[in-house]
Amino acid sequence: MMIDLRSDTVTKPTTAMRRAMAEAEVGDDVYGEDPTVNRLEQCAAEMAGKEAALFVPTGTMGNTIAVKLHTEHGQEVICESRAHVLNYELAMLAWFSGCVARPIFAEGGILRWEQIRREIRPLGPHCAPTGLIEIENTHNMAGGTVYPLDVIREIADGAQDLGLKVHMDGARVFNAAEALGRPVRELVAPVDTVMFCLSKALGAPAGSMLAGTKADMARARLYRKRLGGGMRQAGVLAAPGLIALAEHPALLRRDHENARWLAGELAKIPGIAIDPKKVETNILIFDVSGTGLSTSEFSARVKSRGVLFNGINAREMRIVTHYDVDRDGCKQALDAIQQVAAEATAAAFAD
Numbered sequence: 001m002m003i004d005l006r007s008d009t010v011t012k013p014t015t016a017m018r019r020a021m022a023e024a025e026v027g028d029d030v031y032g033e034d035p036t037v038n039r040l041e042q043c044a045a046e047m048a049g050k051e052a053a054l055f056v057p058t059g060t061m062g063n064t065i066a067v068k069l070h071t072e073h074g075q076e077v078i079c080e081s082r083a084h085v086l087n088y089e090l091a092m093l094a095w096f097s098g099c100v101a102r103p104i105f106a107e108g109g110i111l112r113w114e115q116i117r118r119e120i121r122p123l124g125p126h127c128a129p130t131g132l133i134e135i136e137n138t139h140n141m142a143g144g145t146v147y148p149l150d151v152i153r154e155i156a157d158g159a160q161d162l163g164l165k166v167h168m169d170g171a172r173v174f175n176a177a178e179a180l181g182r183p184v185r186e187l188v189a190p191v192d193t194v195m196f197c198l199s200k201a202l203g204a205p206a207g208s209m210l211a212g213t214k215a216d217m218a219r220a221r222l223y224r225k226r227l228g229g230g231m232r233q234a235g236v237l238a239a240p241g242l243i244a245l246a247e248h249p250a251l252l253r254r255d256h257e258n259a260r261w262l263a264g265e266l267a268k269i270p271g272i273a274i275d276p277k278k279v280e281t282n283i284l285i286f287d288v289s290g291t292g293l294s295t296s297e298f299s300a301r302v303k304s305r306g307v308l309f310n311g312i313n314a315r316e317m318r319i320v321t322h323y324d325v326d327r328d329g330c331k332q333a334l335d336a337i338q339q340v341a342a343e344a345t346a347a348a349f350a351d
């Protein structure tokens with residue numbers, strides 16, 4: 001059995017989820033007649049404190065629809081330079097919405113209003129105007145970092161004063177809520193739309209939610225159809241989503257504890273660099289270049305010891321903790337990492 005720490009997307013549906021899928025009451029969701037999807041959308045809207053929510057197959061589709069809702073062709077979308085919307089969504093900003101990204105690098109992935117304000121552009125003879133501000137919470141490639149509430153509020157207030165909308169890519173907003181000890185609805189109250197994933201740390205086999213105003217979600221439904229996301233008897237997927245929302249937020253604390261524990265142990269390994277204080281949720285990003293190995297070599301060597309995780313560039317690797325890997329699994333992963341690093345550093349000295 002491999003210990004799979006590549007992502008929290010790899011979580012398998014629980015027995016309760018599989019049972020709920022088998023027993024789900026369904027209808028045609030394109031007619032709005034799937035009772036389980038309707039319940040999920042209502043439940044998600046309540047948890048997000050928004051008027052309405054829409055069930056979408058993926059986080060990528062949720063973000064794509066949100067960008068389309070708030071922008072016009074030929075505009076810029078401000079985001080952090082390591083944002084998922086910019087780097088991992090096949091240029092959907094451009095492909096579907098006709099926008100370009102205006103990336104800003106921010107320490108820890110957390111943008112501040114002051115940085116954003118400097119990059120906002122009006123329409124001019126040379127400039128494309130800003131159409132939308134996008135923030136990612138938690139920030140995946142910055143290591144699962146969490147937006148402080150006052151920073152979200154400041155960004156949303158500043159944007160509102162200028163008539164701009166804010167979308168939160170909250171793929172892991174439940175992890176942010178757990179880390180802050182605040183309900184999700186409080187974190188997303190200041191933003192216009194939020195997308196969050198059921199299929200990541202919350203453990204559902206598929207699906208994400210987009211939440212916002214009733215009017216925006218009515219338009220979003222049409223964009224979802226255009227993108228091929230009208231899913232008919234989708235209740236079989238919504239049913240595990242309801243369990244994910246009801247039961248799995250409470251499990252995230254354990255994932256965060258495992259991540260912090262792993263970070264503390266990794267920091268002790270010669271050749272590996274990580275600041276455990278920066279690990280706030282379930283994502284660890286650490287530098288293995290001190291071992292003399294490339295990240296692809298490092299992942300190949302841990303894989304041969306039964307552990308999976310990958311590089312995000314030539315020096316840094318990412319581990320994501322989740323409910324399918326308990327503390328014992330994390331210990332086994334740590335053993336493998338210790339062995340690989342020790343062998344590599346010993347070989348480097350022998351050279």
Ligand code: TLP
Nearest residue numbers: 007009058059060061084088140169171
């Ligand atoms: N993230 C995946 C990969 O695409 C990198 C992962 O393994 O972490 N926003 C954020 C912040 C995400 O991390 C992801 C997926 C998405 C959006 C997209 O969700 P899906 O995969 O459902 O399209």
